[in-house]
Amino acid sequence: MHSLRHNLIRVRERLQAAATRSERASGEITLIAVSKKHSPEAVRTLFDAGQRVFGESYLQEALNKQQDLADLAIEWHFIGPIQRNKTRAIATHFSWVHSVERQVIAERLNEQRPPELPALDVCLQVNIDQEPSKSGVAPQDLPALAEQVESMPRLRLRGLMAIPAPRESYAGQVEVFLRVRELLERLKSSGQYEHLDTLSMGMSADLEAAVAAGATMVRVGTDLFGAREM
Ligand SMILES: *Cc1c(COP(=O)(O)O)cnc(C)c1O
Numbered sequence: 001m002h003s004l005r006h007n008l009i010r011v012r013e014r015l016q017a018a019a020t021r022s023e024r025a026s027g028e029i030t031l032i033a034v035s036k037k038h039s040p041e042a043v044r045t046l047f048d049a050g051q052r053v054f055g056e057s058y059l060q061e062a063l064n065k066q067q068d069l070a071d072l073a074i075e076w077h078f079i080g081p082i083q084r085n086k087t088r089a090i091a092t093h094f095s096w097v098h099s100v101e102r103q104v105i106a107e108r109l110n111e112q113r114p115p116e117l118p119a120l121d122v123c124l125q126v127n128i129d130q131e132p133s134k135s136g137v138a139p140q141d142l143p144a145l146a147e148q149v150e151s152m153p154r155l156r157l158r159g160l161m162a163i164p165a166p167r168e169s170y171a172g173q174v175e176v177f178l179r180v181r182e183l184l185e186r187l188k189s190s191g192q193y194e195h196l197d198t199l200s201m202g203m204s205a206d207l208e209a210a211v212a213a214g215a216t217m218v219r220v221g222t223d224l225f226g227a228r229e230m
Helices: 002-021 040-048 059-068 084-093 103-112 139-150 170-189 207-212
Strands: 030-034 053-056 075-078 096-100 120-126 155-162 198-200 217-220
Touching (some): 002 030, 002 040, 040 059, 059 084, 084 103, 096 103, 096 155, 103 120, 103 155, 120 139, 120 198, 139 155, 139 170, 155 170, 170 207, 207 217
Parallel strands (some): 030 053, 075 096, 155 198
């Protein structure tokens, strides 16, 4: 538990250093602690150390954890693949969804977001390396999907999320993240989007490169919690 606190300090230092190198303010970058496959106790320890935003990929595991931790003011982000029969629970129990990649899923989240909650903040997941087996909308299909989601009143389109294929070098990591950023800039420049401000990119192995390329949210699991166990 002591080491969890230490890990949080280390990751925050890395973010700060990366931000400074890019002449950015570290306050522009939100750290999402990816707690999938880790216990509610581990989440509680990081919460007590000041961490407020947590990301989960598996719905049932996330719901169980949320119940255990209902006394904590955590902002929960859903970052995993979304099956259509899971949309109602996701729309009800999360503040953000990073992994919208199809219109039908967006439509269901829009319909099922409870009226008493604010609009659901969403990112569109982009398959930036066009890998056949990977999730995400193809870059060429992004503008059409973005336009559809922007028109959905219970969703607030905030930006893009990507998980690039691993790169050998820092320069290679930066290059692919800059392509994600370019996709966001292109959408923004159309002038038809009201809330686009988010680039959700960077994980344990490449968070420095993501920050250099303009990430506003990084999603870190392993380097905070250690190897996944459950
Ligand atoms: C698991 C996961 C992460 C965290 O990855 P680490 O390499 O453990 O930091 C980030 N984003 C998504 C979408 C994930 O599924």
